[in-house]
Amino acid sequence: MLSTRVIACLDVHNGRTVKGINFVNLQDAGDPAEQARIYSKVGADEICFLDITATNEKRRAMFDVISKTAELCFVPLTVGGGVKNVSDFRDLLNCGADKVSINSSAVYNPQLIKQTSDKFGNQCVVLAVDAIDNINMVSGYEVTTHGGRNKTDIDVIDWVKKGVKNGAGEILLTSMSADGTKKGYNLNLTKLVSENVSVPVIASGGAGHPQDMVDVVLKAGASAVLAASIFHFGIYSISSVKKEMANNGIHIRDCE
Template sequence: MGVAIRIIPCLDVDAGRVVKGVNFEGLRDAGDPVELAKRYNRCGADELTFLDVTASSADRETTFDVVAQTAEQVFIPLTVGGGVRTVEDVDRLLRTGADKASINTAAINRPEVINEIVDRFGSQVLVLSVDAKRSAGTESGFEVTTHGGRQDAGLDAVTWAREAEKRGVGEILLNSIDADGTKDGFDLELIRAVRAAVSIPIIASGGAGKPEDFPPAIEAGANAVLAASIFHFGPEAMIARCKQAVRDAGYEVR
């Protein structure tokens, strides 16, 4: 692929704690975000993604104080999402210590905000988070959802990814609602469908259960692989094991 594959732990944060569920439901506590971030930084993560999972559904801002504390403790790129709605939100996140901002619901509600953020800060700072689930009523078979998978957006996931790329988004965080937290492996069909439509980097998310799940996602077209449960509840060596599995499959890792 030419560019080294990134392994990215995800911190889903609710009320200042890291949480994890299955199919975006039944959340359980996974620890303190700052402590987990320090651990992942130490264990060789290439980046960190911090998602305030209830900011949009509760209609509030991201918890900037937790972002600031996390940014102080890690020396790898930090992407922050949840409640990002405007150019000003992105500006504040970057000033707080984030390297990239992830946008989801606000971009669906008003796609022009993608252009506005990219015009101000450049494509490299903006990640489009796409929460997709299988839907027979769409052309690609995948529909975009919002509010942690609880509401259908009425958008075809592949069509939306293509439009976002045209508007200048730098990469796509592709979350499979169906695979999320199941530990049954990534949704390879979803990754392939979006990869066929866009040329920007894809971060595959949802379904990692073991290191061997990572190479198939890359083969399907992912440039980076994101996971939560496997890292939060697994041994400290899990990031290294996942990187080794990717290496053993013939891919370069960071």
């Protein structure tokens, strides 16, 4: 039986791990490669690096972080942030990333999803969507770019459907209004997206308690759950999250 994945996300800035409340007031929480190694040891099913400031700044430091991580860490590694074209995408894969997530640049260049999935296969193309609540949208949710700073006037549901049609193999769905609040995932948004696409949906943004993971799987049908801060600062461990999920009948991979 397929396990529901628990993904540890490391937001990286200049080669260091950070996680801030609603993407401001960044706090340093360590070396990404070392953290990834520890996470994979304690049972993270996947590691996700998001170079959060990469759209605006240089991100060469990331390549070393990925290479170092891929040498130590034998679980899938997703990397995203600032991927603008096929060549950025290829560079990240060549460093050792298994999947690459595309966010802002997919909005400005919708062909990028198609180009990369044609070239590298849809299994490694993750469409990252940062959604905000907007009652003027049919679905009630609007796509934003640049870490939530820019609005796009694109409806989230139209966008994910188009992304999957163009070859995205997975959706990494972040609710910008829930992100950093630790008040739980956006269940309505996750459910809506999950029901409208054929590919797996990773729920992101808002996890504050293991019960939040349980809820987004049972009530919103998420294929995987992603969290950063609650793991980072040792509020809850990956095994305590998995234990809570297992207690609620969700099949997980046992932590070694």
